[in-house]
Amino acid sequence: MDLQIEVLKIIKDYKYEILQDKDWWHGLPEHDINVFQLDGEGDFIISIYKMDADGSCDYSHWENLPSLTFAQILIL
Numbered sequence: 001m002d003l004q005i006e007v008l009k010i011i012k013d014y015k016y017e018i019l020q021d022k023d024w025w026h027g028l029p030e031h032d033i034n035v036f037q038l039d040g041e042g043d044f045i046i047s048i049y050k051m052d053a054d055g056s057c058d059y060s061h062w063e064n065l066p067s068l069t070f071a072q073i074l075i076l
Helices: 003-013 015-021 070-074
Strands: 023-027 031-037 044-050 063-068
Touching: 003 015, 003 031, 003 044, 003 063, 015 023, 015 070
Parallel strands: none
Antiparallel strands: 023 031, 031 044, 044 063
16 A cells, blocks of 8 residues: 555544644554644644664654645544
């Protein structure tokens, strides 16, 4: 499954928690996902961190998916 589609499904399932927390993390077997607003304002940034084979993660390297607005998350 495409990672972006999987992440959007997760965001849909947890959208109210994400919108309330404004800095939300979710772990998958091969990735950590962080959905957050900078300074609690603006669009939500979606950062993906790849897990190493040993289950650790180097949080200094990530990939961003396209950002989402509050309204876009709400209608998922």
